[in-house]
Amino acid sequence: MKTLEDLKALREKLKSDIKVRQNSGTKIIIGMGTCGIAAGAREVMKAVLDELAVRHLNDVQVQQTGCIGMCEKEVLVDVMRPGEPRITYGKVKPADVKKIIAEHVVNGRIVEDLVVGKIEQE
Amino acid sequence: MQHIRAHVLVCGGTGCKSAGSKEVQLEFAKQLEQKGLSDEVMIVETGCHGFCEHGPLVIIYPEGTFYCRVKPEDVEEIVESHLFKGRIVERLLYHEPLTHEQIPSYSEINFYKKQKRLVLEHCGAINPEQIEEYIAVGGYEALAKAITTMTPQEVIDEVKKSGLRGRGGGGFPTGMKWQFAANSVNDKKYVICNADEGDPGAFMDRSVLEGDPHKVLEGMAICGYAIGADEAYIYVRAEYPLAIKRLRIAIEQAEQMGLLGENIFGTKFSFKIHIKEGAGAFVCGEETALMASIEGRRGMPRPRPPFPAVSGLWGKPTNINNVETFANVAAIITNGADWYCGFGTEKSKGTKVFALTGKINNTGLAEVPMGITMREIIFDIGGGITGGKKFKAVQIGGPSGGCLPESMLDLSVDYDSLISVGAMMGSGGLVVMDEDTCMVDVAKFFLNFTQSESCGKCTPCREGTKRMLEILTRITEGQGREGDIELLEELAGNIKETALCGLGQTAPNPVLSTLKYFRDEYEAHIKEKRCPAGVCEKLSNYFITDKCKGCGLCARQCPVQAISGQPRSQHVIDAAKCIKCGSCMAACPFKAIVKG
Numbered sequence: 001m002k003t004l005e006d007l008k009a010l011r012e013k014l015k016s017d018i019k020v021r022q023n024s025g026t027k028i029i030i031g032m033g034t035c036g037i038a039a040g041a042r043e044v045m046k047a048v049l050d051e052l053a054v055r056h057l058n059d060v061q062v063q064q065t066g067c068i069g070m071c072e073k074e075v076l077v078d079v080m081r082p083g084e085p086r087i088t089y090g091k092v093k094p095a096d097v098k099k100i101i102a103e104h105v106v107n108g109r110i111v112e113d114l115v116v117g118k119i120e121q122e
Numbered sequence: 123m124q125h126i127r128a129h130v131l132v133c134g135g136t137g138c139k140s141a142g143s144k145e146v147q148l149e150f151a152k153q154l155e156q157k158g159l160s161d162e163v164m165i166v167e168t169g170c171h172g173f174c175e176h177g178p179l180v181i182i183y184p185e186g187t188f189y190c191r192v193k194p195e196d197v198e199e200i201v202e203s204h205l206f207k208g209r210i211v212e213r214l215l216y217h218e219p220l221t222h223e224q225i226p227s228y229s230e231i232n233f234y235k236k237q238k239r240l241v242l243e244h245c246g247a248i249n250p251e252q253i254e255e256y257i258a259v260g261g262y263e264a265l266a267k268a269i270t271t272m273t274p275q276e277v278i279d280e281v282k283k284s285g286l287r288g289r290g291g292g293g294f295p296t297g298m299k300w301q302f303a304a305n306s307v308n309d310k311k312y313v314i315c316n317a318d319e320g321d322p323g324a325f326m327d328r329s330v331l332e333g334d335p336h337k338v339l340e341g342m343a344i345c346g347y348a349i350g351a352d353e354a355y356i357y358v359r360a361e362y363p364l365a366i367k368r369l370r371i372a373i374e375q376a377e378q379m380g381l382l383g384e385n386i387f388g389t390k391f392s393f394k395i396h397i398k399e400g401a402g403a404f405v406c407g408e409e410t411a412l413m414a415s416i417e418g419r420r421g422m423p424r425p426r427p428p429f430p431a432v433s434g435l436w437g438k439p440t441n442i443n444n445v446e447t448f449a450n451v452a453a454i455i456t457n458g459a460d461w462y463c464g465f466g467t468e469k470s471k472g473t474k475v476f477a478l479t480g481k482i483n484n485t486g487l488a489e490v491p492m493g494i495t496m497r498e499i500i501f502d503i504g505g506g507i508t509g510g511k512k513f514k515a516v517q518i519g520g521p522s523g524g525c526l527p528e529s530m531l532d533l534s535v536d537y538d539s540l541i542s543v544g545a546m547m548g549s550g551g552l553v554v555m556d557e558d559t560c561m562v563d564v565a566k567f568f569l570n571f572t573q574s575e576s577c578g579k580c581t582p583c584r585e586g587t588k589r590m591l592e593i594l595t596r597i598t599e600g601q602g603r604e605g606d607i608e609l610l611e612e613l614a615g616n617i618k619e620t621a622l623c624g625l626g627q628t629a630p631n632p633v634l635s636t637l638k639y640f641r642d643e644y645e646a647h648i649k650e651k652r653c654p655a656g657v658c659e660k661l662s663n664y665f666i667t668d669k670c671k672g673c674g675l676c677a678r679q680c681p682v683q684a685i686s687g688q689p690r691s692q693h694v695i696d697a698a699k700c701i702k703c704g705s706c707m708a709a710c711p712f713k714a715i716v717k718g
Contacts, residue, residue, distance in 0.1 A: 001380045002388040004266040007257070014258035020129045021183045021247065032207040042206075049162050052125035061184040062127035064208020 033067025135170030169333020171246035172487030245333030285471035290444030321520025341448030519548025522628030524635030583626030602648035
């Protein structure tokens with residue numbers, strides 16, 4: 001390491017490794033109630049993790065939540081980009097994950113045909 | 123590589139480790155493996171979070187859920203429920219003692235709310251054994267900034283302007299100390315980090331070294347650049363094996379990355395840090411004794427001047443600061459002196475870490491801005507007195523500090539206010555005492571400590587503290603004489619004025635401060651042969667109150683037949699026969715026997 005710039009570059013690279021511990025960035029929230037798990041939430045979760053790894057999206061947070069009552073529409077996956085409404089996707093299959101991440105998480109374009117709800121943030 | 127979606131931070135500080143955190147960590151590894159989550163959940167061993175009373179602590183991110191007193195058998199449930207399904211395990215959350223509320227996250231707990239964590243910022247948040255995590259939170263940028271963009275004098279000026287004062291006890295302005303060492307002309311100079319934390323009940327330096335060792339190394343290197351030193355020692359006691367281990371790892375990693383060693387950041391500045399393990403003598407926290415110990419001689423102080431800045435280690439100009447002082451430096455350089463001045467009072471800038479111990483609900487480490495009141499520290503952060511008892515006094519600053527009564531609770535906690543009431547900041551130990559504490563006994567305890575730690579070089583400390591201890595002992599044994607208080611005061615004054623080093627000069631403080639605020643207790647011991655708190659065995663008597671039903675159980679238990687009375691009527695204890703064994707009190711089913 002020879003300069004302050006070297007150090008800063010290294011820091012940028014390492015920062016995403018501990019991003020999980022800071023409450024920031026885009027969040028993907030997967031419904032892991034009994035209904036969700038029965039509908040295949042775990043497989044969706046795996047697909048999300050794989051896709052994020054392939055795309056090196058280390059700073060995207062993956063969280064789980066319980067049943068929100070729309071059991072019929074499970075697996076439910078929410079995407080929350082900073083400062084944007086929380087979008088809920090329903091009946092998500094592992095095969096849909098690639099599209100949601102590419103379109104919404106990366107480019108901010110909501111995948112309209114899968115949306116079941118939208119929650120405005122305060 | 124898999125996407126890591128969750129981090130499980132398991133506290134690996136000495137407190138949590140002794141509570142079993144290592145087993146918890148191993149169980150997490152096992153359970154994650156079994157549930158097939160090992161690739162997506164990372165276990166991180168961190169340093170101390172300060173909330174030692176509730177350890178072992180586990181924090182799970184991204185939610186930031188804070189689990190207390192986690193046992194290995196709880197781990198399966200956490201993994202199954204929280205990490206797999208995202209459901210918080212409520213029974214392991216922190217319960218606020220007053221409101222019984224369950225608090226899921228770190229930042230909402232009262233213990234943390236009033237704290238301002240600058241020194242402890244990363245303690246418990248990063249893995250201290252991985253330099254990458256320290257760099258990820260901005261580590262070593264202050265060092266880079268100092269040596270590539272600032273002159274040594276600019277560094278010193280910034281530290282001076284910040285108002286940082288020595289956190290080891292004395293409170294000497296750090297920038298001024300650096301200036302003295304910088305002004306000494308010599309081709310060889312040293313930096314020493316004093317990690318010989320010896321006060322009973324103090325463990326803040328240990329926690330910083332265990333939780334964020336790089337921060338201390340960075341502060342030392344900045345100091346080395348500022349004063350023109352290329353070599354440094356950390357004097358740390360051998361009783362801190364975990365701190366030593368993490369320091370060794372930290373130094374090795376920093377050297378590998380070129381952040382310590384030769385020609386740092388391609389400049390002419392080189393800096394080498396050694397660890398010197400001390401044998402654990404209290405006097406070695408005194409700077410001249412500490413240097414003697416590093417040189418391989420017996421750890422005894424010598425008169426000053428010459429001060430270490432002129433003639434220190436091996437006769438070379440040396441700058442000595444405490445762990446916590448060095449831990450403040452990097453943030454001052456990164457954010458500037460003006461930012462730092464925003465915390466604290468006019469003459470005491472920044473924050474101070476306190477170790478809360480004694481009869482307090484939240485035993486642990488708390489970092490607060492200077493100028494906060496003692497009441498806020500003890501009741502808001504510390505959660506008040508255990509068992510709902512009444513607060514009586516707090517010993518601040520360890521055996522060199524003083525005992526403050528309830529009337530001083532609203533005193534601003536800063537260097538000068540504490541000195542003005544006969545206490546001192548010291549290293550920041552806070553021993554809280556409740557109504558069941560005898561203040562003469564407390565004074566005896568602390569004096570007993572300094573007396574046995576006295577190195578014996580100078581007469582006032584060696585003989586004076588011994589005589590004072592003899593007087594205190596006889597007072598607590600009911601042999602106190604008229605004039606003992608005056609004699610204690612005279613001896614204390616002489617020792618303070620004539621002892622060679624800080625250990626001796628401050629040794630009488632606990633006696634003087636308890637005499638100042640609790641003189642009536644001394645008088646009760648001497649004149650009435652009575653210990654108001656009922657602590658001093660030889661002065662306490664057992665009484666039978668009117669709760670007595672006359673069952674006779676106590677009389678049958680008494681080994682010396684001191685209890686007499688008619689069946690079904692109140693019994694009495696013959697004080698002359700009583701040997702104060704307490705077996706009657708234990709035997710009484712009606713709690714009719716009291717000690718006083």
